Amino acid sequence: MIQNLRTEVKKLLKDKKVDIVIGWEKGSLPLSSTPLFIHKEEDVDRLIFDETCRNNLTTYLTKDKRKLGKTYDKVGIIVKGCDARSIVLYSIEQQIKRENIVIIGVPCNGVLEKKKILQKTENEEILELKIDGKNVHLKGRDFDLSIPLNEVLCDSCLTCRYPDAPVHDIFIGKPRKEIDIKDEYKKVTDFEKKSSEERWEYIKEEYSKCIRCYACRNVCPACYCNECFVDQNDPQWIGKTPEVTDSIIFHLIRNLHVAGRCVDCGACVSACPVDLDLRIMNKKVEKEIKERFDYTAGLDINEKPAMASYCENEKQDFIMG
Amino acid sequence: MIKIKKSEFSEFIKNLQKNYSVFAPVTDGKATAFKKIKSADDINNKILNTKRSPKEIFFPQSEVLFQYTERGMEVPKREEKPFAIWGMRNCDTKSLLMLDNVFGEAHQMPKKDMYKDPYWKEKYDNCLVFNLACNEPLSTCFCNWFGGGPFDKTGSDIFVVETDDSYIFEAVSDKGKKFLKEFKTAEEISDKEIKKIEKLKETAESYLAEKQDVSSLFSKTKEIWDEPIWDEIAAKCVNCGACAFVCPTCHCFDVSDEGKGNKGKRIRLWDSCMFAIFTKEASGHNPRSQSTQRVRQRVMHKYNYFMDNYDEHLCTGCGRCVVVCPVNLDIREVIKKILDYKK
Numbered sequence: 330m331i332q333n334l335r336t337e338v339k340k341l342l343k344d345k346k347v348d349i350v351i352g353w354e355k356g357s358l359p360l361s362s363t364p365l366f367i368h369k370e371e372d373v374d375r376l377i378f379d380e381t382c383r384n385n386l387t388t389y390l391t392k393d394k395r396k397l398g399k400t401y402d403k404v405g406i407i408v409k410g411c412d413a414r415s416i417v418l419y420s421i422e423q424q425i426k427r428e429n430i431v432i433i434g435v436p437c438n439g440v441l442e443k444k445k446i447l448q449k450t451e452n453e454e455i456l457e458l459k460i461d462g463k464n465v466h467l468k469g470r471d472f473d474l475s476i477p478l479n480e481v482l483c484d485s486c487l488t489c490r491y492p493d494a495p496v497h498d499i500f501i502g503k504p505r506k507e508i509d510i511k512d513e514y515k516k517v518t519d520f521e522k523k524s525s526e527e528r529w530e531y532i533k534e535e536y537s538k539c540i541r542c543y544a545c546r547n548v549c550p551a552c553y554c555n556e557c558f559v560d561q562n563d564p565q566w567i568g569k570t571p572e573v574t575d576s577i578i579f580h581l582i583r584n585l586h587v588a589g590r591c592v593d594c595g596a597c598v599s600a601c602p603v604d605l606d607l608r609i610m611n612k613k614v615e616k617e618i619k620e621r622f623d624y625t626a627g628l629d630i631n632e633k634p635a636m637a638s639y640c641e642n643e644k645q646d647f648i649m650g
Numbered sequence: 651m652i653k654i655k656k657s658e659f660s661e662f663i664k665n666l667q668k669n670y671s672v673f674a675p676v677t678d679g680k681a682t683a684f685k686k687i688k689s690a691d692d693i694n695n696k697i698l699n700t701k702r703s704p705k706e707i708f709f710p711q712s713e714v715l716f717q718y719t720e721r722g723m724e725v726p727k728r729e730e731k732p733f734a735i736w737g738m739r740n741c742d743t744k745s746l747l748m749l750d751n752v753f754g755e756a757h758q759m760p761k762k763d764m765y766k767d768p769y770w771k772e773k774y775d776n777c778l779v780f781n782l783a784c785n786e787p788l789s790t791c792f793c794n795w796f797g798g799g800p801f802d803k804t805g806s807d808i809f810v811v812e813t814d815d816s817y818i819f820e821a822v823s824d825k826g827k828k829f830l831k832e833f834k835t836a837e838e839i840s841d842k843e844i845k846k847i848e849k850l851k852e853t854a855e856s857y858l859a860e861k862q863d864v865s866s867l868f869s870k871t872k873e874i875w876d877e878p879i880w881d882e883i884a885a886k887c888v889n890c891g892a893c894a895f896v897c898p899t900c901h902c903f904d905v906s907d908e909g910k911g912n913k914g915k916r917i918r919l920w921d922s923c924m925f926a927i928f929t930k931e932a933s934g935h936n937p938r939s940q941s942t943q944r945v946r947q948r949v950m951h952k953y954n955y956f957m958d959n960y961d962e963h964l965c966t967g968c969g970r971c972v973v974v975c976p977v978n979l980d981i982r983e984v985i986k987k988i989l990d991y992k993k
């Protein structure tokens with residue numbers, strides 16, 4: 330697979346079909362890969378794709394920082410299923426021109442969740458990682474552990490219907506169509522069953538951990554505003570402290586800003602340095618949108634997004650009266 | 651040097667709490683941090699590098715500087731007891747000396763008569779620092795690059811080594827000596843135990859990765875300030891504040907007023923040069939509007955500007971940023987890239 334990927338990328342660069350290709354290379358820590366920006370053919374051999382390729386690289390296409398989607402005429406980008414859906418979102422929201430992006434899909438078996446792995450090793454440092462098919466082998470100073478891959482995959486991957494880019498220009502191998510997932514919203518429905526006090530306690534406890542570093546926002550493909558509401562200070566919409574009231578407002582507003590746009594790539598979850606459960610609320614909003622508008626973000630470039638369309642016979646039970 | 655048995659540890663902490671507010675590494679939810687503890691049971695001595703650095707004990711992420719009403723203003727009342735910090739590592743104790751250069755005076759360089767921050771001083775000046783030796787450094791530890799080490803004692807009042815059955819205490823500062831003198835229950839240690847410490851130290855040092863010579867880092871950073879290498883270094887940074895917020899030495903802050911009607915407060919908050927808004931001026935102009943400029947600022951501040959002011963690098967090699975960076979932008983690789991760069 331990786332050889333085919335490298336060959337394709339080399340060809341694209343050689344034929345001047347792209348100016349740059351964004352992919353992953355081996356990182357400096359056993360559980361991490363790191364983004365790779367390829368301008369020259371000789372760098373192509375550094376490309377990898379495996380279960381450590383967590384980052385949603387499409388974030389580099391937008392945002393004040395890089396705008397690679399605008400700096401270069403033609404950008405090649407290697408994507409998992411969720412990442413590809415972010416590009417669909419960019420295109421609908423006119424952040425990129427679809428024809429400027431060469432989407433290179435790779436078959437995704439899911440990516441590792443660092444936090445789950447560290448739970449398995451009881452926070453002992455991992456010095457070596459090997460993955461063979463269905464198992465993950467971990468080595469540390471005093472342990473040697475084999476665990477089934479699906480016990481340490483990101484929650485997003487465990488409920489992913491579209492592991493292979495639903496929209497792409499090139500696909501390495503054969504893309505799988507939609508996968509049938511039964512309990513996609515189990516965590517959400519379990520959460521909904523709790524009493525409102527219990528839910529509030531959980532949310533309060535989780536969000537009180539936030540250190541307002543904004544890693545979640547900055548890696549998120551859906552968060553590309555030139556100026557985020559939390560950064561505005563005239564007027565200042567919300568307090569800047571890590572107090573739980575301020576954090577909750579930040580997160581709940583972000584939840585609404587990414588409503589119908591979040592592709593559940595899990596980038597925010599893996600970026601968070603304090604392991605906050607960012608997914609539960611995103612998934613709750615996603616479920617609402619699915620049920621009310623039968624809409625899934627990032628599947629169809631021509632479909633109007635849920636939050637940008639209106640239909641008279643939509644459920645209106647949220648209007649009090 | 652004296653020792654206490656591990657079985658006496660609870661009692662020791664209890665006694666310490668009589669005169670001090672004791673902070674120590676704890677597991678708080680899923681994250682680890684230095685927190686004020688209730689009893690020794692809260693302490694987790696296994697944690698090598700807490701996720702959140704102990705700088706927040708003295709320089710909290712958000713700190714009310716004063717409150718006001720129409721009748722006047724007041725500074726919030728603080729803790730009466732001095733602080734004792736148990737279980738700091740060398741990379742953290744050294745960071746306190748650096749921060750004291752900026753905010754305090756206990757360690758400020760002679761003739762650099764600079765601003766002294768009362769909020770820092772009231773917490774830091776009377777505190778007692780117990781530095782716990784690192785028996786098992788992590789693969790991300792690189793304190794040895796900056797002159798520190800798992801058994802280095804710089805910045806501690808009392809240096810502590812954990813052996814299989816005891817904690818061995820060595821007074822380092824005058825404050826530490828005074829404290830240990832008042833100890834009645836502890837026993838003196840034997841030659842055998844001194845050998846044991848030597849052995850532990852050797853093993854710990856063998857775990858550290860190879861030391862990088864950083865003696866030219868200062869001049870090199872200055873030379874390459876306007877070279878294109880920064881674009882390459884910064885390319886993957888997403889400009890979050892994760893690295894700065896977990897860093898024990900980063901100390902930039904913002905001041906924010908929160909008021910309503912006649913009441914309000916002024917708060918000091920951590921800030922980071924990685925954020926776009928950090929240098930945004932009231933006119934709308936932003937001298938560091940580009941990600942590359944911001945990454946360069948962080949690296950320059952650590953390995954050049956701070957050196958200019960205080961003769962040391964603003965980095966202790968704790969490796970926290972290496973662990974948290976969501977895009978694995980590894981500061982050790984940045985340093986190596988800079989050192990290897992040829993114009």
Ligand code: SF4
Binds near residue numbers: 587590611
């Ligand atoms: S909110 Fe999180 S999961 Fe959703 S698109 Fe953004 S980073 Fe991905």
Ligand code: SF4
Binds near residue numbers: 538544546603
């Ligand atoms: S990444 Fe985590 S700590 Fe940082 S702002 Fe997001 S939720 Fe808070």
Ligand code: SF4
Binds near residue numbers: 739741742
């Ligand atoms: S960097 Fe050095 S001092 Fe810090 S935890 Fe690691 S070994 Fe200990």
Ligand code: SF4
Binds near residue numbers: 888893924975
């Ligand atoms: S270096 Fe990493 S942690 Fe620091 S701002 Fe950049 S992306 Fe965030």
